[in-house]
Amino acid sequence: MDAGHEQRIRIEHPAPHITRVVLARPQKRNAQDPALLYQLDAALASAAADDDARVIVLAADGPDFSSGHDLSAPFTLPGAPTATVGGGFDAPGVEGHYAFECEAFLGLCRRWREIPKPTIAQVQGRVIAGGLMLVWPMDLVVASTDATFSDPVAAFGVNGVEYFAHAFEIGARKAKELLFTGTPITAAEACSYGMVNTVVPIAELESATMELAERIASRPPFGIRLAKTSVNRSQDAQGLQQAMDTAFALHHVGHANNLARHGALIDPAGVPLVRGR
Numbered sequence: 001m002d003a004g005h006e007q008r009i010r011i012e013h014p015a016p017h018i019t020r021v022v023l024a025r026p027q028k029r030n031a032q033d034p035a036l037l038y039q040l041d042a043a044l045a046s047a048a049a050d051d052d053a054r055v056i057v058l059a060a061d062g063p064d065f066s067s068g069h070d071l072s073a074p075f076t077l078p079g080a081p082t083a084t085v086g087g088g089f090d091a092p093g094v095e096g097h098y099a100f101e102c103e104a105f106l107g108l109c110r111r112w113r114e115i116p117k118p119t120i121a122q123v124q125g126r127v128i129a130g131g132l133m134l135v136w137p138m139d140l141v142v143a144s145t146d147a148t149f150s151d152p153v154a155a156f157g158v159n160g161v162e163y164f165a166h167a168f169e170i171g172a173r174k175a176k177e178l179l180f181t182g183t184p185i186t187a188a189e190a191c192s193y194g195m196v197n198t199v200v201p202i203a204e205l206e207s208a209t210m211e212l213a214e215r216i217a218s219r220p221p222f223g224i225r226l227a228k229t230s231v232n233r234s235q236d237a238q239g240l241q242q243a244m245d246t247a248f249a250l251h252h253v254g255h256a257n258n259l260a261r262h263g264a265l266i267d268p269a270g271v272p273l274v275r276g277r
Contacts, residue, residue, distance in 0.1 A: 006035075007024065007039065008023070008024055008025045008033075008035055008036040008039050008040075009021060009022065009023065009024055009036065009039040009040050009042075009043050010022040010024045010061075011043050011046070011047075014057075014210060015210060015213070015214055015217075016217070017052060017053060017054040017055065017214075017217040018053070018054070018055050018057060018210070018213045018214065018217060019047040019050065019053040019055075019056050019057070020056075020057040020058075020059055020122075021040065021043045021044060021047065021056060021057070021058050021059070022058075022059045022060060022061060023036070023040070023058075023059070023060035023061060023065070023066060023134075024061050025061070026060075026061040026062025026063075026064075027062075028067070028070065029062065029063075029064040029066065029067035029126070030060050030061070030062065030064065030065065030066040030067065030131075031066070031067045031068060031069065031070035032066065032068065032069050032070055032130050032131075032133075032134070033070040033073035034073065034074075034075070034076060034077060034078050034104055035073075035078050036070075037104055037108060038077070038078050038079060038082070038104075040134075041082055041083075041108055041111070041112075044056065044058075044112055044115060044119075045082075047117070048115045048116060048117055053117065054117065054118075054216070054217040054221050054224075055117065055118050055119075055120065055213040055214075055216050055217045056115065056117055056118070056119045056120070057119075057120045057121075057122055057209055057210075057213055058119065058120070058121050058122065058134065058138055059122040059206075059209070060122075060123075060124070062125070063124070063125045064124070064125035064126040064127075064128075065121075065123045065124055065125055065126065065127045065131055065134075065135070065147070066126075066127055066128070066130065066131030066134055067126060067128050067131065068128040068129035068130035068131050068161075069129065069130040071266075075097060075100050075101075075104075076089070076100070077089060077100065077103065077104065081103045081107075082103075082108075082111070083103050083104075083107030083108045083110065083111045084102055084103045084107045086099055086102060086103065087099065089103070093259065094252060094255055094256045094259060097252075097255060097265060098252050098255075101162055101248075101251075101252070102248075105130075105133065105161075105162035105163065106162045106163060106244065106248050109133050109136070109137045109162070109163040110137075110163075110244075112137040112138075113137040113232065114232070116225050116228070116229075117221070117224075117225065117228075118139050118140070118216050118224055118228060119137075119138040119139045119140070120138060120139065120140045120141070120142060120209055120212060120213055120216075121134070121135045121138040121140070121141045121142070122142055122205060122206065122209040123135060123141060123142065123143040123144065123147045123187075123196075124143070124144040124146060124147055124202055124205055125144075125146060125147060125148075126147075126148055126150070126184070127147065127148065127149045127150070128150050128151075128152070129150070129151050129152065129153050129161050129274075130161055131149075132149060132151060132161055132163070133161050133162065133163040135149075136163060136165045136169060137163070139228060140197045140212065141190075141195065141196045141197055141198075142196075142197060142198045142199075142200065142205065142208055142209045142212060143187040143190065143191070143196045143198070143199050143200075143205075144187065144199070144200060144201065144202040144205045145187055145188070145199055145200070145201055145202065146187070146202055147186075147187040147190075147196075147199075148184035148185065148186055148187070149178075149184060149185050149187075149190055149195070150178070150182060150183065150184035150185070151166065151178055151179060151182070152182030152273065152274045153266075153270070153274065154179050154180065154182065154270075155182060155267070155269075155270030155273040155274050156254075156258070156266035156267050156270040156271075156274065157254050157257060157258050157262075157266060157267035157270065158251050158254035158255065158258075158266070159179070159247060159250050159251055159254060160179050160247065160251070162248055162251055163244065164243065164244050164247030164248065164251075165240065165244065166178065166179065167243070168235060168238075168240055168243075169193070169194075169195045170185070170190070170193040170194075170195050171193060174193060182273065182274070187199045197212075198212070
């Protein structure tokens with residue numbers, strides 16, 4: 001990781017056996033540039049390797065959990081890849097961007113899903129597009145009543161965020177509604193679909209998350225690890241990974257079409273639609 005980047009991540013130890021990793025870029029609504037993603041990856045990897053850490057909580061500073069990808073940042077890696085062993089990141093056209101997204105978007109999300117410890121997302125405010133890619137790889141989600149979740153990027157001429165778990169998270173019909181309209185779903189709706197475990201008032205968000213984390217941390221770690229792996233493999237047996245691979249390929253068809261028609265990876269006509277959410 002490039003040491004020249006300011007810190008976008010904070011690591012805390014709020015209770016025995018609990019590590020909390022905090023998105024600390026509130027002035028940008030925790031928008032994800034590559035520096036944030038790789039600082040997050042390093043923090044999660046450190047917690048995963050720490051024998052004292054039994055549960056990892058992912059939280060965020062400020063009013064919003066994450067406004068998604070920082071489209072003003074360059075799509076370049078801040079250091080060596082960690083999720084893939086490929087190269088070609090500097091190749092022209094779609095080729096180089098495909099390599100970047102294989103590594104920094106889909107690759108990192110898949111890596112975080114397989115952390116061999118239970119993970120909990122502590123979510124408040126807006127979770128927009130790429131923000132879903134931080135929430136969905138976590139095992140459990142505790143959300144405040146003000147939390148909303150949206151993926152409006154079909155307006156950009158692509159099919160959705162790169163970690164395409166929509167149908168598995170909220171069901172096929174609600175996934176289509178989310179993608180077709182760009183309309184956010186509330187925390188209560190997300191809970192009813194099974195995407196969120198618990199919804200609490202914002203004043204109780206941290207305490208509710210900690211109570212859940214401490215309850216899990218009191219149980220045998222190896223049994224928890226085996227249970228997590230079993231559930232993940234159940235989703236994989238239902239086609240989660242193949243669905244993501246297909247959606248990721250279609251995502252890059254969208255990028256290629258945008259480059260040919262607009263000279264940019266996204267359709268600029270979609271910018272006001274997305275910003276309006």
